[in-house]
Amino acid sequence: MKDNTTTLHKPVKILDGIVMLIICIVICVALYVLGITKTFSNNTMRYMFKIFLYITMGTMWNLMSGFTGMTSLGQQVFIGIAGYSVAVMTSTYKMSMWMGLLVGAVIGVVFALILSFVLFRMRGMYFAVATWLIAEAVRLWFNSWPFVKQGAGMTVAVKQIPKVRELYIYALTLMIIALIVVYALLRTKTGLGLTAMRDDADASSSVGVNIFKSKLLCYLICSVFIALCGGLFALQKGSVLPSSSFGIDWTVAMVFIVILGGVGTMAGPILGGIIYVILSEFLAHFPGWSNIILGAIAILVIIFLPDGIIGTLQKKLNFEIFSQKRLSAPKKSLKQKADMAA
Amino acid sequence: MSEPMLKVEGVQAKYGDFIAVADASLEVPEGMIVSLIGSNGAGKSTLMDTIAGLHKPSQGKIYFKGEDITGLSADKIVVRGLSLVPQGSRCFIRMTVEDNLIMGSFPKVVRKKCKDSLERVYELFPVLKQKRNDLSGSLSGGQRQMVAIGRALMTNPELILFDEISLGLAPTTIKDIYARIKEINKSGTTVVLVEQDTQRAIKTAKLVDVMLKGKVVLSGKPEELSDEDIKKAYFGI
Amino acid sequence: MQVIQVIINGILLGGIYALLGVGMTMMFGIVKLTNLAHGEFIIIGAYLSTVLANAIGVDPILTIIVTVPIMFLVGMGLQSGLINRVMKIGSEPALLVTFGLSIILADAMLLIFSADAQRANVPYNTASLRIAQGLNISVLDLIVFCISLATIIVLSIFLKKTYLGRSIRATSDDTQAASLMGVNVNRTYAIAMGIAMATAAIAGMCVSMKWVYYPSSGGNYLLTAFGVVVIGGMGSIPGTLIAGLILGLAQVIGGANYGQLIAYVLMVLFLAVRPQGLFSK
Numbered sequence: 001m002k003d004n005t006t007t008l009h010k011p012v013k014i015l016d017g018i019v020m021l022i023i024c025i026v027i028c029v030a031l032y033v034l035g036i037t038k039t040f041s042n043n044t045m046r047y048m049f050k051i052f053l054y055i056t057m058g059t060m061w062n063l064m065s066g067f068t069g070m071t072s073l074g075q076q077v078f079i080g081i082a083g084y085s086v087a088v089m090t091s092t093y094k095m096s097m098w099m100g101l102l103v104g105a106v107i108g109v110v111f112a113l114i115l116s117f118v119l120f121r122m123r124g125m126y127f128a129v130a131t132w133l134i135a136e137a138v139r140l141w142f143n144s145w146p147f148v149k150q151g152a153g154m155t156v157a158v159k160q161i162p163k164v165r166e167l168y169i170y171a172l173t174l175m176i177i178a179l180i181v182v183y184a185l186l187r188t189k190t191g192l193g194l195t196a197m198r199d200d201a202d203a204s205s206s207v208g209v210n211i212f213k214s215k216l217l218c219y220l221i222c223s224v225f226i227a228l229c230g231g232l233f234a235l236q237k238g239s240v241l242p243s244s245s246f247g248i249d250w251t252v253a254m255v256f257i258v259i260l261g262g263v264g265t266m267a268g269p270i271l272g273g274i275i276y277v278i279l280s281e282f283l284a285h286f287p288g289w290s291n292i293i294l295g296a297i298a299i300l301v302i303i304f305l306p307d308g309i310i311g312t313l314q315k316k317l318n319f320e321i322f323s324q325k326r327l328s329a330p331k332k333s334l335k336q337k338a339d340m341a342a
Numbered sequence: 343m344s345e346p347m348l349k350v351e352g353v354q355a356k357y358g359d360f361i362a363v364a365d366a367s368l369e370v371p372e373g374m375i376v377s378l379i380g381s382n383g384a385g386k387s388t389l390m391d392t393i394a395g396l397h398k399p400s401q402g403k404i405y406f407k408g409e410d411i412t413g414l415s416a417d418k419i420v421v422r423g424l425s426l427v428p429q430g431s432r433c434f435i436r437m438t439v440e441d442n443l444i445m446g447s448f449p450k451v452v453r454k455k456c457k458d459s460l461e462r463v464y465e466l467f468p469v470l471k472q473k474r475n476d477l478s479g480s481l482s483g484g485q486r487q488m489v490a491i492g493r494a495l496m497t498n499p500e501l502i503l504f505d506e507i508s509l510g511l512a513p514t515t516i517k518d519i520y521a522r523i524k525e526i527n528k529s530g531t532t533v534v535l536v537e538q539d540t541q542r543a544i545k546t547a548k549l550v551d552v553m554l555k556g557k558v559v560l561s562g563k564p565e566e567l568s569d570e571d572i573k574k575a576y577f578g579i
Numbered sequence: 580m581q582v583i584q585v586i587i588n589g590i591l592l593g594g595i596y597a598l599l600g601v602g603m604t605m606m607f608g609i610v611k612l613t614n615l616a617h618g619e620f621i622i623i624g625a626y627l628s629t630v631l632a633n634a635i636g637v638d639p640i641l642t643i644i645v646t647v648p649i650m651f652l653v654g655m656g657l658q659s660g661l662i663n664r665v666m667k668i669g670s671e672p673a674l675l676v677t678f679g680l681s682i683i684l685a686d687a688m689l690l691i692f693s694a695d696a697q698r699a700n701v702p703y704n705t706a707s708l709r710i711a712q713g714l715n716i717s718v719l720d721l722i723v724f725c726i727s728l729a730t731i732i733v734l735s736i737f738l739k740k741t742y743l744g745r746s747i748r749a750t751s752d753d754t755q756a757a758s759l760m761g762v763n764v765n766r767t768y769a770i771a772m773g774i775a776m777a778t779a780a781i782a783g784m785c786v787s788m789k790w791v792y793y794p795s796s797g798g799n800y801l802l803t804a805f806g807v808v809v810i811g812g813m814g815s816i817p818g819t820l821i822a823g824l825i826l827g828l829a830q831v832i833g834g835a836n837y838g839q840l841i842a843y844v845l846m847v848l849f850l851a852v853r854p855q856g857l858f859s860k
Contacts (some may be wrong), residue, residue: 071671118851125613125674129805130850136802137843144836252682288690295683302672396755416758426759434752445749448742449761
């Protein structure tokens with residue numbers, strides 16, 4: 001088969017290099033300043049807090065599914081584990097929230113490491129459903145584990161409840177680190193190897209990257225950041241419950257954010273996260289309809305915009321925001337992949 | 343002169359951006375055995391898939407018995423009496439030999455004839471009758487080809503296309519299968535043979551077409567074509 | 580005696596587990612689709628059956644005369660109207676669309692039926708047959724087991740002996756070769772989904788008699804169904820029965836607290852060690 005990607009025009013990379021760096025720094029500094037100087041109201045900061053964390057989670061889910069082809073339906077397990085870590089450390093052991101977050105992240109990584117032995121033997125939908133099974137199994141276990149008060153849930157007991165402004169700063173910092181880590185990772189040889197693997201599982205070995213190690217690295221990074229998100233959410237909410245901390249809604253959100261924004265694009269989850277939070281706040285006025293509408297939107301996007309908003313725009317206007325591709329050929333879209341397979 | 347059974351006019355077929363068949367035209371008169379030869383990658387198999395409806399042509403027209411069948415799907419074409427024995431037999435490996443054959447009479451128009459056709463196939467290939475209850479996945483390559491041929495015959499075709507039927511088979515098996523193909527032709531079915539084995543194809547056929555780089559570059563009766571002509575067309579020198 | 584009782588209970592439970600999984604295994608083996616909405620289909624079957632039985636005042640078992648054809652048609656429509664389309668884009672989008680469907684259906688049922696627990700009441704709810712001292716068989720469990728077994732047997736005969744059944748198996752082996760035999764692959768997929776939905780209707784009816792269920796119960800049944808698919812080997816109907824029995828026994832041995840947990844862990848281990856299942860080559 002001839003290589004048909006070479007015939008495509010080279011996309012114009014915008015927001016790349018120095019200009020991008022300056023714009024990003026300006027935005028980040030502005031967000032910090034607006035938060036610290038209390039220019040934002042508490043309500044706005046509560047919104048922003050959610051947006052930052054959902055962008056982080058979306059970016060992480062995208063790293064796994066969009067860039068490395070590991071579609072997980074069970075990342076909520078890390079939200080739950082970290083949330084419970086915060087609750088247990090603060091209320092059972094009377095330690096600080098920082099200890100709770102740290103323990104949550106460490107347990108998250110260790111758990112991910114153990115799971116990887118099982119999960120990395122699987123591919124595609126086996127992987128997807130196995131991750132879901134594991135999350136459900138952990139939820140059932142927490143539901144009947146006396147140490148975490150079974151199904152009754154626990155409260156987060158910190159001496160000084162963090163102010164909205166502090167949470168805002170933590171979430172913003174976490175998001176910035178997450179974006180930098182993912183961006184940097186994708187521009188390394190490891191990242192390029194992973195992208196190659198997603199596009200063509202057989203050709204990946206020729207890139208000369210140890211796929212197992214690279215996938216593991218991605219998986220561990222995802223679990224740490226999602227665990228930290230879970231810890232912050234628990235701090236903000238003040239309590240944890242098996243049914244909500246390990247709920248499938250977290251995965252629904254991550255999938256929605258990435259599909260809407262654009263699978264396999266850096267900017268996709270950022271846009272998707274913003275839209276998701278605004279939309280879900282709006283849909284809160286219609287109790288019970290939220291997931292129905294989000295689900296319907298996601299299905300329509302998959303059918304009519306399989307590349308998501310950013311992916312479609314990039315293709316139509318032939319540009320790339322935050323191009324993570326230093327060397328690799330243009331990414332094949334889902335449609336092209338399907339054509340190739342047919 | 344009567345209407346040819348199959349007429350292919352300027353067909354182009356692509357996989358993505360890759361053009362597998364550039365501009366192919368050929369005619370198959372009724373009752374004939376026509377051989378289509380060409381080197382690996384000349385586009386023979388894609389052309390066969392396109393005629394049978396497995397692949398949509400991007401340009402050109404295909405007429406069968408004078409009717410336009412361009413772009414029809416495979417399941418609509420087979421009921422009109424055009425059947426393809428695909429490359430590599432493609433048996434239903436988790437089904438028994440008999441179930442494979444019965445699948446051939448899936449089109450409603452031929453279901454009534456299922457029993458008779460089954461007898462005919464078993465007469466043609468007695469070994470299949472012995473192995474009727476075996477899974478076709480357990481058969482040898484030659485026997486799988488017989489199942490694939492039998493299955494195609496069950497659809498009661500007027501035109502049957504064989505795509506590289508001899509690929510990977512033992513010489514004695516090939517000889518046997520070719521003898522059966524001649525029998526099938528004698529009973530009134532028009533045959534198109536796609537082959538890489540030029541000698542055998544020329545010996546069997548009444549008409550030869552040569553394909554090169556996605557085009558039919560030479561066609562004529564075998565006795566009128568010199569070895570030199572065929573070689574030139576085959577290798578494109 | 581207690582051991583025998585546990586084994587009997589496990590086998591009876593295994594029957595309905597196999598029924599939960601048979602629709603999913605068909606979709607998996609034939610359409611190559613992981614239908615994450617199968618659990619919700621089962622719960623829809625349960626609600627349809629309960630609502631209908633209460634409305635006309637008949638035994639829930641009789642409701643399948645109505646629910647099976649309805650679910651069959653809905654399944655066909657869903658496959659030909661939506662999923663066939665998405666499958667052309669790719670297998671991952673198709674997986675995510677069924678995930679979206681499952682979320683939509685679960686919340687739609689929550690809106691319609693509220694979060695209250697439901698259960699179909701039948702007079703033989705608590706009846707049991709005494710086989711020997713300390714050995715009892717629940718009549719309900721036995722009925723559910725027989726319905727499950729009958730459904731699976733009818734389905735295998737249909738697949739083995741009819742033209743339509745053969746065409747479904749042929750499509751699962753090789754779609755292109757099947758289309759060369761005159762099979763319309765999209766239509767076959769729609770029929771397969773229709774059948775999967777029909778089995779979900781029957782499974783839902785059994786669930787509604789045997790257990791308490793909620794709009795959100797779909798996830799549990801999906802995972803059980805998936806376990807049956809994984810352990811049995813995709814597309815294998817005898818495998819489905821054996822897998823159902825294994826899961827049923829695991830659940831009964833684990834008891835109320837840890838049965839489900841043990842079943843899930845067993846599935847994950849199976850996925851890791853033998854993802855092609857017991858009965859797949």
